[in-house]
Amino acid sequence: MTQARIQERLDQRDLFRRGNKDGLGLQAVAGADFGDDGAVGKTRYPRNQGAHDVLPPLETNSFSFGCQVGIPPTREASMTAIATAQQQQEGTDLLSRLRFSILSLELVPGEPISERSLEAQFKMSRTPIREALFHLVRDGLVIREGRGYAVAPFDMEEIEEVFAFRDIVEPAAVRLAARLATDAETDAIRRSITLGHQEFTPERWLDLGLDFHVRCAALSRNRCLTAAMQDVTLRTVRARWLSFASEEGRATTHREHSEILDLICAKDETGAACAVLAHSAAVRQDVRKAINSARRFMGRRGVVGE
Known part of the structure; x- marks a missing residue:
């Protein structure tokens, strides 16, 4: 060398x-x-x-040191996080809009739903639409039909089962509510139902229809009873809307809700339990009558059961 x-x-x-x-x-x-x-x-x-x-x-922010703690996120990472948050909010808004369209009967029971039509209607991608449909299927408002979806029809047998279950759960909930509720809690519910009656809109009524019985159940401090009442009211609110469209129906509901709340405020456990049973029986009768009257415009696909 x-x-x-x-x-x-x-x-x-x-x-x-x-x-x-x-x-x-x-x-x-x-x-x-x-x-x-x-x-x-x-x-x-x-x-x-x-x-x-x-x-x-x-x-220090190279690939070999990318796992170090304390390195500030890059601009691209920040933009990705913002975009993800926006997509999540859009998905939540889409779910709310679809749920309202179904509960208010804008989407008729039995009506087919396709992902492609929802994409065109809401100008959104397939992923948030599928997520929204997944939640609606879980809530019982949409059903799978072949390779597509449809708005869940009124199931008369299920409605009877729901009201029977309600007659077990709600009296127990209001008995506890009469025992445990504070004046501040009942005053807040009273303001809500009064506002909903005086300044009626379909959106506010749907919120109130889902809200009153659930909020009264929440006064029981029992999460299982509250969750059960939330499921019950969600499953019957579409049918309730059929009978609530008239001013007379809204006035009756407001009066009966106010009476139930008065009994809870008075710590009258037995009276509150009897009041919700009477209210449930009246609602059940109104619902059956309203669905039978609406069969002609919903068609055969809109009602199943009896």
């Missing part, structure tokens, strides 16, 4: 050692100027200068 070649190998070893000493390892060698034969070129690091003085410093 020639003297020049030996010197080149010694210089290469020296370069590697100084790179390791500075904590850069092979990067010092990788940044050097290699000739065609693989030997280090004529440009040398000065003896009093480390590799870190010549090579550019490692970026």
